[in-house]
Amino acid sequence: MDRLLTVTAGLSILLIGVVLFNIRRAHIRVEYSVSWLGAAVVMLILSQWPWALERFAELIGLNNAPFGLLLIVVALFLIVFFRFSVIISDLKDANIALTQKVAIIEYQLNAIHEKSQTSGRE
Numbered sequence: 001m002d003r004l005l006t007v008t009a010g011l012s013i014l015l016i017g018v019v020l021f022n023i024r025r026a027h028i029r030v031e032y033s034v035s036w037l038g039a040a041v042v043m044l045i046l047s048q049w050p051w052a053l054e055r056f057a058e059l060i061g062l063n064n065a066p067f068g069l070l071l072i073v074v075a076l077f078l079i080v081f082f083r084f085s086v087i088i089s090d091l092k093d094a095n096i097a098l099t100q101k102v103a104i105i106e107y108q109l110n111a112i113h114e115k116s117q118t119s120g121r122e
Contacts, residue, residue: 053065
């Protein structure tokens with residue numbers, strides 16, 4: 001179990017580093033990085049305090065603490081992925097609405113342009 005906790009701690013520190021690097025380079029927005037940083041910090045905390053992991057495993061009725069860690073990691077990433085699915089859905093809806101508004105404005109501009117051309121010929 002010690003090797004698993006060491007690997008988990010290393011991966012969580014790597015994830016924190018990658019997220020902070022991408023924030024600094026403006027590849028990811030700060031509000032979207034909070035979920036990743038939160039998940040990485042929880043993984044780091046649980047990997048550094050095995051007694052907390054064992055208490056959590058006991059709390060949910062597991063006899064195997066590493067399986068509890070796996071369960072927590074999977075749950076954290078499912079929550080992060082769900083949050084981003086909601087954000088992507090909102091962006092898609094906003095994109096559709098914006099496209100419709102642009103099409104309406106383009107139609108109105110074409111109508112005004114045609115009207116000005118027909119009145120200019122007379």
